[in-house]
Amino acid sequence: MSHALIADLGGTNARFALVPLHQFVPLEVRVFSCANYSNFFDAAADYIKDCSVDMKDIEAVVLAIAGPVNQAVIRFSNNPWQFTRAEIQSYFGENKAVALLNDFDAVGHCLEILTPDDVVVVGEHSEVDLKAPSWVVGSGTGLGVSCVVPQDNGPNIVLPGEGGHVDLSACNEVEDQILAFLRARHHRVSAERVLSGMGLENIYEALAWQEGIEKRLSAPEIGEALKAGNDPIAIATLEQFFVFLGRVIGDLVLSVESRGGVYIAGGIVPRYLQEILKSGFRDAMQDKGRMKAFVSPIPTFVVMSEYPGLMGCACYASYLVSKA
Template sequence: MANLVDFAIVADIGGTNARFSRVKMADLTLDKVAVYPCATFASLADALQHYQQQQQLTMLKHVAIAIACPVTGDDVSMTNFHWQFSISAMQRQLGLSRLLVMNDFTAVAMSLPALTASDKVQLGQGSSQPDKPMAVLGAGTGLGVAHLIKVDGKFVPLPGEGGHVDWAAQTEQEWFIQQMLSKEYGHVSPERLLSGPGLEAIYRALALYRRLDVAPLSAGEIGQQALAGTSELASATVAQFFASLGSVAGDLALTLSTFGGVYVAGGIAPKLLPLLEASEFRTRFEAKGRFSAFNRQIATYIVTAPQPGLLGAAVYLKQSLAS
């Protein structure tokens, strides 16, 4: 069926903020972008209706939503926020012709082929092969993970919950962090470190490890102090964060032989890009024993595009309408 839709609405719903945009389907141009705190609204339907009314877009009846939780059926329940809904019921409630709902990192994965050279920064060596599998991970409120493959000329996202597998400590410092987090949570996953709350947890753990009496800091404060070079503990925290991020990214590369590249998205890495470039990220990405040479061939990128989730939701919708 030909794509006869001129404009649609796309959304990227995280644990903290809800982002909405109008998209021009012909060239995937995004405009009328609005960001609202999720806590402002009782439900996702309320937030979407508010956006439509505020931007005078009530006539648009095609919507694609990326959301930070598993999407395995009609019922959706967010992992790090209280919104839950039925996709079919919300479509009827809002009178939509089409409502696509996908995991947020399904959308980020779908954005990868549409990224321009100015939307990403390469770290280290390696090259990417366009038709080979790709991986994306991103730290924000949580840790999102997905892969992307190309089948019969179409991109197929492979969403998953890779942020909740087992995290493996590799140094004495990391063993200390793991023991502390194990006492707090039981199971220690990569998300317990590679997220905003994870950055705060690393800071607390390193303070204990170094026997320092310091007040807890927010993730934003840790990042600011590390960038400014005003706190050695904050700098060490960010260094540990990126070392662990490199290890997990390298695991994803091995899991699906991602010669299309491994991409780091999310809200944290792009903001700390100057520190990331000088970190152990790429060293740990490649440090895979007998398969170090394998990972050395694979390119790693930081996604600097402002709204990859919105872009990916638009790509997914366009591909769906064209099929």
Template structure:
């Protein structure tokens, strides 16, 4: 049997797995903290040494990268690993089918393979058209975005970009105050400055300051504070969802994604009931005369544990079949 070696390399963790070619059955999934390894190849070597599959049986290597992959030197947006395509080719050998794709490209390739049970609808999903374009967006260590164009044959087309770094636009007095606070920190304020783990911390700090309290706590601490009913934490999480809705609405205005918007990342799936109760959909639809265009667009939270790896497995099968 032929296998794919796949990895989802993020800002915080490197997730590795194996999958049979033409199947999305992941096995030997292991997660390594990036900070524990000097570089990518140290982590790969440890994984391969622990693998039960002979490397000769691996016909494809697909790695999803948290950052641009079309550069001479691949650097991660949120960790200090770096390497070239040639480095990867030399490490694995030219006889292997090798692909380095953006992590949100991988998520885009996963959508058709995810079971419906792992997609939690937020709002009405009755207008879903799976033949139409889709957006994927995910607050985590950073903020990733990709646009997916479905194809009847072959792999879906994933339009690359770094949409998490678009400018953040405030829409009311509260948001004006938040952006003014963030401008002192960052000068230019991007969507990632509020829609990420660090972004949630920024929102808490900004809202606390409005109450006359100088306090910053970590994203996990905010989660615990939400559970205990802390009003600043509750307000910060709701504002997180409001900004997410505003950015999602802007994406829909850019490409009318009747195939849905899919929210991934390490934060939102933890708060599925909170996002459903939040002002997320109201903020998404708050687009003036374009409200009627945005309102029918379905939104889902991806609840799968390893969607990026599933997307890599899908792409590996396509890579072997078409090269």
């Protein structure tokens, strides 16, 4: 049986897996810390030496990459790895079908194969127009954004971009103070500055500063404080995180009328599912003045699948081989 080698290469972790062609459940998943390898090829070799499928039975290779892929030299947004398309093709063999996707393009391709059990609705609306565009948004090491346009034949079209780096706006005095705090440090404040692991840390530090406290916790420390429930600044940080997420997603919906829904993935939000359901996320998303009625019907979902990027790679691999 022919297989695809698939990988979701992020800023922190590299996830490798195998999948039989035209199937979409990743098998033999292994997760490597990117910091333990000087380059992608060392990590790939570590995976390949222990996988159960011989490379001659690998027909396609699809890599999801945390960064732009339409460059001569492909560099990661939050990871020192880099390579060229030619180097990837040469490494795996000229006879392999190879594709390089942005990591959130890969999540966009997984929308074709997600089931209702893979997602949780946030808000009152859950009806989607299957022919309408969708947004995929996810925060982890960074903030990924992609716009997905369904197709009757062939894979979804996923529009390229780096939407996680748009300017961040504020809508009240607390948010003004957070932006002022971050602007003094970074000059320009992008959405990723608050909607990422680093973003949680930034929000915490800014809220502590408003209380006259000089304190910064790491994202894992904020997570521990939330579990303990004894740090009001940590609780306020997560709530503000969800409010900023709602504001950014509302802006995306105004940019493209995404009646196919908005799908929230990444490493952070699925971890705090109950918290986002109780948060001000939807109110912030819909807080668009006279355009509230335009934004409000758009459904939002949290993607709970463990490996949506790998699932998207598997889906794309089937199209890739069929095209070849």
